[in-house]
Every structure is written in C-alpha cells, then in structure tokens.
Amino acid sequence: MAKPKRSKKQPPSKNAEAPAPKNDAASMSSDEDDWEEVEEKKLDLSISKKDVEIKFDLPNVVQKQRKKKTSQDWILAFVKRCMNKNIKDRQIAIHKVHLLCLLHVGFQLNKVGSSEELQALVLSLLTFKYIKQSTLTTVDRITSLVNWINSKFTSGNNRVTLKNNGMKDIPDKESHLQQCIENEKVEQKLDLVLLHLTMFRALGLQVRFVFSIQPLSFKPPKYPEVER
8 A cells, every 4th residue: 555645844934924912902902991881962853942032233233123014004105106106297298288388489489580570670770881791790790780789779778677578478579579679679688689680680690599498397396295
C-alpha cells in the first residue's frame, strides 16, 4: 500500500492581518456604559383652542381703526355718489353750452367789424392822410391812427373808465355802433375795440379779431360740507 503524502506547512505570509486584540472588546463595553438611559418626554402637539393675543409697537406708524359700516352708511355713500355724478354731468353740459354761446358771440362781433355800412361811415370821418394806404406802412403811422380814434371817440371820457357791459344787445350791436359813429362818442370798451376793427378793415389792412372767451369751468363748484 502506498503511504499518504504529507503536505508541508506553509509559513504565514507577512501581509496577513493580525487578530484583533482582546482590549477592543473591553473598550466597546466601556463606551456603552457611558450612555445613560433617559425617559423621553411626550410633547403635546394638539392645537390650543384659546385665543392668543400678541401686542407689539410699530414705530412711526399710525394705526387707523376701521369702523364697521352700517346699512345707513352704505345708503348715504350710494346717494352721495349718485349726486356727485349728476352734478358733474350737469356742470359739463353747462360748460359746453356756454362755450358754444361764446363762440357764436365771437363770430357775430367779427361780422360786425366787416359791415360795409359801418366802414363807409368810418371812412367819412377820416382825413386824407389816413385814407391813403401807403402812409400806414410803419408802426408810427398806425400808432398815430389809433391815438386819433381814441381821442375822437373818447373825448371827455377816459378809456380806463369805459364800461365793461358791452356784451349786452349783441344782435343790435351794428345799429348801436352807427349811433356811436354819428355822435362820435363811445361809452363801452367793446364798442371802442369794434370801431378800431372796422376802421382798419375799411383801410384795407388785414386785422384779426381776438376774442377772449372765458366759459364756465367744467368742474363743479365746491360747496361747504354739512355736518351730520
């Protein structure tokens, strides 16, 4: 019978890890002994039913307390809005009508200055040096003519003291100016302006009638508030 072969024992390799020392188990047990068991406190996570009031100051801020509006306040506010809208619409309508009336007055006055009858009456009062158009090419000559008209029709009456109620009787303004030319006297500022306009147009000068219209404002007037 063949004898079994015996394997040779190989020497331990240098890279093999050494077994852990017994001191590690002792250190782990000592670390576990350092921890102390404590009872966990149960937290109350339920929502509190009581109201919580928090107060804090806001620097440089004025807090306005809002008052609860009653049904009477709502009715008064609604009536006030309706009244303000009615007043505003009425004031706008008045402004438009007044503006149209003043524009019509301006057109009528401009038409009076172009009347051929008035121009013929005015030319009958002028001297030859003013009738000749070539002499009215300088500012000095026109200024001389203006001063002559003022002195002739405002003799004994200063231009500053003339009345401002010349807007009355606009439809009869042409006949009224005829009387002023025949009497060589005016008492209203508007009549004096229309005489200048008629005189310059009669001499063939291109003159524009400028009429300052001042209609009523489209904004409603402010009334004093009445205390409730």
